[in-house]
Amino acid sequence: MSAISLLSCGCLARENLSLSQFISPLVDEGTVAAGPFGDWLTQFRAALRGDQGSAVPCGDCTGCCISGYSIQLRPRDERALARIPANLLVRAPGFPRGHLTMPPRPDGVCPMLNAGKCSVYDDRPQTCLDYDCRIFAAAGLEAGGADKAVINLRVRQWRFTYPARADLEAHDAVLAASAFIRQKPASFPANRAPTAPTGIAVLAIKAYGVFLDTGVSGRSDAEIAAAIVETSRRFDAGGGH
Numbered sequence: 385m386s387a388i389s390l391l392s393c394g395c396l397a398r399e400n401l402s403l404s405q406f407i408s409p410l411v412d413e414g415t416v417a418a419g420p421f422g423d424w425l426t427q428f429r430a431a432l433r434g435d436q437g438s439a440v441p442c443g444d445c446t447g448c449c450i451s452g453y454s455i456q457l458r459p460r461d462e463r464a465l466a467r468i469p470a471n472l473l474v475r476a477p478g479f480p481r482g483h484l485t486m487p488p489r490p491d492g493v494c495p496m497l498n499a500g501k502c503s504v505y506d507d508r509p510q511t512c513l514d515y516d517c518r519i520f521a522a523a524g525l526e527a528g529g530a531d532k533a534v535i536n537l538r539v540r541q542w543r544f545t546y547p548a549r550a551d552l553e554a555h556d557a558v559l560a561a562s563a564f565i566r567q568k569p570a571s572f573p574a575n576r577a578p579t580a581p582t583g584i585a586v587l588a589i590k591a592y593g594v595f596l597d598t599g600v601s602g603r604s605d606a607e608i609a610a611a612i613v614e615t616s617r618r619f620d621a622g623g624g625h
């Protein structure tokens with residue numbers, strides 16, 4: 385999120401918002417390169433579809449391992465399942481048979497984290513491979529409250545670059561989608577807009593194309609919400625924007 389400027393597409397102007405409102409005031413904590421925004425967005429959308437994993441430059445950050453997340457394990461996580469003690473796993477509610485989850489310890493730390501390092505790192509579950517806290521930076525969100533403080537710190541440190549206008553336009557559109565989802569939940573059918581940061585960020589990334597359309601400012605909130613839902617549905621079905 386270096387050197388960014390407002391775009392002329394009007395997506396943010398429609399809500400009287402600016403990029404700077406989404407970017408946490410910074411920062412004494414240093415910065416971490418997040419890469420060109422467009423490249424990251426393409427890679428993350430592919431990861432969402434399961435086409436490829438994320439390649440997150442975590443460095444020595446273990447924020448996602450200490451922040452109270454339950455780790456989902458799918459049947460194909462055979463190597464992880466072979467190494468994680470069965471007594472740490474429970475059936476994943478709402479998932480098909482064979483899907484398990486590994487709850488955190490009471491202090492929020494993953495039970496496989498030992499002395500600050502993942503004890504199954506080479507065989508860690510796909511969930512861990514896919515976790516990419518740049519989604520929160522992309523969507524102008526924090527990961528959560530006090531239990532996500534370490535992740536939030538990294539989120540504030542990420543800096544995307546914008547080598548082309550398309551990078552800026554894409555980030556503008558993701559931010560506008562994120563803002564709309566948060567601010568207009570009643571516009572969605574049956575009020576079914578996500579409310580958790582991860583759900584908001586993922587939906588914004590799936591449906592940001594709605595806000596690339598300069599005609600979006602002439603549409604009603606209900607029409608925009610319907611377009612977000614439909615674009616997300618098409619994404620899940622393997623379609624494009």
Ligand code: SF4
Binds near residue numbers: 448449
């Ligand atoms: S399994 Fe390893 S990488 Fe995944 S949350 Fe636990 S410690 Fe972190």
